[in-house]
Amino acid sequence: MNETVTGAEALIRALKHEGADIVFGYPGASIMPVYDRLYDCRQEIRHVLTRHEQCAVHAAEGYARVTGKTGVVVATSGPGATNLVTGIADALMDSTPLVVITGQVSSPMLGTDAFQETDVIGVTQPVSKWSFQIRHASDVAWAVARAFYIASSGRPGPVMLDFAKDAQLEQTEFSYAKCDFIRSYRPMPKTDSAAIERIAGMINRSERPMVIAGHGVTIARAEETLVRFAEKACIPMASTLLGLSNIPSDHPLFMGMTGMHGNIAVNYSTNKADLILAIGMRFDDRVTGDPQSYAPQAKIIHIDIDESEFDKNISVNETLHADALHALEALLPLVEHRDHTAWIDSFRVHQAFERERIMMPELKPDGAGMTMAEVVSAVSEQADADAVTVADVGLNEMMCARYTRFRSPRSFIASGGLGTMGFGLPAAIGAKMGAPERQVILFIGDGGLQMSVQEFGTVLENHTAVKIVLLNNNYLGNVRQLQTLFCDRRYSGTPLVNPDFVMLARSYDIPAENVGSRDELHGAIERMLSAEGCYLLNVAIDEDDMVFPMTPGGMPVDYILVDPEETYSPEK
Amino acid sequence: MDKQLYTVAVFSENQVGLLNQISIIFTRRCLNIESLSVSPSSIKGIHKFIITCYSDGKTMERVVRQIDKRIDVIKSYLYTDDDIIYQEIALYKVPTSALAVGSGAEELIRRYNARVLELTADYVVIEKTGHLNETEMLFADLEKFGILQFVRSGRVAVTKSKEERLSQFLRQIEQERTGAGSQKES
Numbered sequence A: 001m002n003e004t005v006t007g008a009e010a011l012i013r014a015l016k017h018e019g020a021d022i023v024f025g026y027p028g029a030s031i032m033p034v035y036d037r038l039y040d041c042r043q044e045i046r047h048v049l050t051r052h053e054q055c056a057v058h059a060a061e062g063y064a065r066v067t068g069k070t071g072v073v074v075a076t077s078g079p080g081a082t083n084l085v086t087g088i089a090d091a092l093m094d095s096t097p098l099v100v101i102t103g104q105v106s107s108p109m110l111g112t113d114a115f116q117e118t119d120v121i122g123v124t125q126p127v128s129k130w131s132f133q134i135r136h137a138s139d140v141a142w143a144v145a146r147a148f149y150i151a152s153s154g155r156p157g158p159v160m161l162d163f164a165k166d167a168q169l170e171q172t173e174f175s176y177a178k179c180d181f182i183r184s185y186r187p188m189p190k191t192d193s194a195a196i197e198r199i200a201g202m203i204n205r206s207e208r209p210m211v212i213a214g215h216g217v218t219i220a221r222a223e224e225t226l227v228r229f230a231e232k233a234c235i236p237m238a239s240t241l242l243g244l245s246n247i248p249s250d251h252p253l254f255m256g257m258t259g260m261h262g263n264i265a266v267n268y269s270t271n272k273a274d275l276i277l278a279i280g281m282r283f284d285d286r287v288t289g290d291p292q293s294y295a296p297q298a299k300i301i302h303i304d305i306d307e308s309e310f311d312k313n314i315s316v317n318e319t320l321h322a323d324a325l326h327a328l329e330a331l332l333p334l335v336e337h338r339d340h341t342a343w344i345d346s347f348r349v350h351q352a353f354e355r356e357r358i359m360m361p362e363l364k365p366d367g368a369g370m371t372m373a374e375v376v377s378a379v380s381e382q383a384d385a386d387a388v389t390v391a392d393v394g395l396n397e398m399m400c401a402r403y404t405r406f407r408s409p410r411s412f413i414a415s416g417g418l419g420t421m422g423f424g425l426p427a428a429i430g431a432k433m434g435a436p437e438r439q440v441i442l443f444i445g446d447g448g449l450q451m452s453v454q455e456f457g458t459v460l461e462n463h464t465a466v467k468i469v470l471l472n473n474n475y476l477g478n479v480r481q482l483q484t485l486f487c488d489r490r491y492s493g494t495p496l497v498n499p500d501f502v503m504l505a506r507s508y509d510i511p512a513e514n515v516g517s518r519d520e521l522h523g524a525i526e527r528m529l530s531a532e533g534c535y536l537l538n539v540a541i542d543e544d545d546m547v548f549p550m551t552p553g554g555m556p557v558d559y560i561l562v563d564p565e566e567t568y569s570p571e572k
Numbered sequence B: 001m002d003k004q005l006y007t008v009a010v011f012s013e014n015q016v017g018l019l020n021q022i023s024i025i026f027t028r029r030c031l032n033i034e035s036l037s038v039s040p041s042s043i044k045g046i047h048k049f050i051i052t053c054y055s056d057g058k059t060m061e062r063v064v065r066q067i068d069k070r071i072d073v074i075k076s077y078l079y080t081d082d083d084i085i086y087q088e089i090a091l092y093k094v095p096t097s098a099l100a101v102g103s104g105a106e107e108l109i110r111r112y113n114a115r116v117l118e119l120t121a122d123y124v125v126i127e128k129t130g131h132l133n134e135t136e137m138l139f140a141d142l143e144k145f146g147i148l149q150f151v152r153s154g155r156v157a158v159t160k161s162k163e164e165r166l167s168q169f170l171r172q173i174e175q176e177r178t179g180a181g182s183q184k185e186s
Helices: A007-017 A029-040 A053-067 A085-093 A120-127 A137-152 A165-169 A193-205 A215-219 A223-233 A264-270 A324-331 A341-363 A372-382 A395-403 A424-434 A446-451 A453-462 A477-486 A501-507 A518-530 B018-028 B057-069 B105-111 B132-145 B165-180
Strands: A004-006 A022-025 A046-049 A071-075 A098-104 A130-134 A158-164 A171-173 A209-213 A237-239 A254-257 A275-279 A299-304 A318-321 A388-391 A440-445 A466-472 A512-515 A535-540 B004-013 B033-040 B046-055 B073-079 B084-095 B115-119 B123-130 B149-152 B156-159
Touching: A004 A007, A007 A029, A007 A137, A007 A165, A022 A053, A022 A424, A029 A071, A029 A098, A029 A165, A046 A453, A053 A071, A053 A085, A053 A098, A053 A424, A053 A453, A085 A098, A085 A120, A085 A158, A098 A120, A098 A137, A098 A165, A120 A130, A120 A158, A120 B018, A130 A137, A137 A158, A137 A165, A137 A171, A158 A165, A193 A275, A193 A299, A193 A318, A193 A324, A209 A223, A209 A264, A215 A223, A215 A324, A223 A237, A223 A324, A254 A264, A254 A341, A264 A341, A275 A324, A341 A372, A341 A395, A372 A395, A372 A440, A372 A466, A372 A518, A388 A395, A388 A424, A395 A440, A395 A466, A395 A477, A424 A440, A424 A446, A424 A453, A424 A466, A440 A446, A446 A453, A446 A466, A453 A501, A466 A501, A466 A518, A501 A512, A501 A535, A512 A518, A518 A535, B004 B018, B004 B057, B004 B156, B018 B033, B018 B046, B018 B057, B018 B073, B046 B057, B057 B073, B073 B156, B073 B165, B084 B132, B105 B132, B123 B132, B132 B149
Parallel strands: A022 A046, A022 A071, A071 A098, A098 A158, A130 A158, A209 A237, A209 A275, A237 A254, A275 A299, A299 A318, A388 A440, A440 A466, A466 A535, A512 A535
Antiparallel strands: A004 A171, B004 B046, B004 B073, B033 B046, B084 B123, B084 B149, B084 B156, B115 B123
16 A cells, blocks of 8 residues: 655655756745655755745746756745746746646635635646646645646646645645656657658758757757758758757857847848748747748748647748657758858858958947947856856847857757846856756846846855856846837936945855956956856946847848948848 | 638546636637537547637637647637538527517517427517527517517537547547557556
8 A cells, every 4th residue: 555645745755756856946834834845855855945936937947948857846825826927937938847836725715815815827827838726635646747747748838736735734645657648738749751751852952941940959959960960951050049059159050040139141041041941949020020021032841849839920831740859860861962052151241241340349349338249258258168158138138149159058048938037147046056067157237137136145045156247237228229229319217226236246145346347357257257156247338338230120030230320231 | 811700629628727728818819709618528528618709710720729739628620610510599588478469479489490498477488599690580580579588508519520520539649659558647
């Protein structure tokens, strides 16, 4: 006969069966039985107390993104649960596997507006992959097994388990079996060999093909296969924001990032290509610009594990419902080497222009004020080859994406789809805990840092060695840029009156220094990277520093501003 | 794009909260659900939702894919009226005086193939099963007697295929599963 345990104990045992070694969370009345059991097994499952529930989710996201494992979050009912919502929505948009466990009032009190009761299933249903309320201890093993299976398989995402307090205390017999099948859920489609052959034929017949690789390639761990595939068929590659670091930045076939602040060569060539092979990406509006004028000459092939992405944003010519790795492995033997030299050379012209016109002036500015580009680039050059770069949201993120030289897979973490300011610091903490052997460097703005600055406390308590580069322009810079360009420089709500960040960091025992001028930068980065623990550089950034090139929202992807006044026109 | 009435059939596990999961997919796209009916299907343990909605085909295809994506939804199908046999049921309560000789109400009931469910001193309840236009026409014809209460059900529908398409689908996943030799559902 199986041992009889409480529902809370059953949860802990189930988490161990699923290999959870760390949970991020925040206690409260309705989750106390679980916390009490966590205390008993703190050697096996580490609990990291974040200073806000939202940050527990972001930390679990950082952990999940760097390890590929499922992140686990625990919080209490009511405000604890509602504070999680932004993080859960973020994880859904960015396909991040999480199991989020919330306490709930005892089941007889459900629906009575009991103290700290919210309908958390109702609130999170639109932003989670699956949710379930555990009202009986006997459901714990089943629900947890299902939750981990659903969160991590197919297109990963956040799963909610709302755990009524009486069920946490109820006795149940415990036995555990991992879940590997749900009748109504088919996460791993069979690769359609006829479609594979059609697609290979389209690739082999194309003259100006381009690959756009997204986060799906990372999730499927298909990075190397992708590069081999592109090398064999001689196809230039581009990456979405979240796909960055799939392909080494220096790879000769890597042409850069797609989208609003992507590289000119990529965006311009999108509308010249005769074939676009999109793998593990979802044609986000930030990638496509105006969807009507997107890639007019191209046959578009869309490979994704999520069928609901097909024809959602743009119409495509061929779809393949498959995992990126399976698809690329199947295509690899069928594609033939083609000479695309002229097509590839056409990218070089745009690249040279972007380097001369935009990148060099940002990397070697004339003025005294520092640019984000020179800071990101200097950090990237001094960092380890496998350093994990975490970005918050805004200009810091775009500059980080544009100027970091990625040399190793899974080395870029940002909030892509939801664009959640405040994501950076907790995500970096989670990433460092997931990959303690790797350098974790966070680029963040002065706005974003203050959205989750309380997590300095988590750093303090856990001695988390996150390297924080604060790109401080005393503005909400990304919105300021839009106001500069489109609102006649009326800076509504964007100037920030900031605290002394160095003093603030030091009060949490985080060594910190101000970097006010270019000649201090190199030494400061060296001190930051060689320091043992967390370190913060408060770098003064010129308030007029903006990110270009830029395709304004809703414009054709090849309508590219190279500065506030001029659009790119290579034929001129 | 031309809008027309679509019927979505959703087959799901019997889980709490399924209706909300499905309805928010419509809400998010500002689509009005015209009618809805939920009942057990012919397959034990599987529930069947019949949802009707005016929209264009492309939008509805996307909606169906989003519904399909929900974990507890087994499969959903999109139909136009040509693909299905469908009915709605309507109940009309009119004053009993309407049945007075020469009023024409009796003739109406016969002509519409409707039937009287209950007759009291005060009112009579008439039932009519049919397509929307038929139940609406009867409503218009009964209006002159004064309609005290009226209700119409959501659409119920079966396909013109011999059995539920879902049965075939379930056999297929069972085949794939036993073929793969994986473990039983926990």
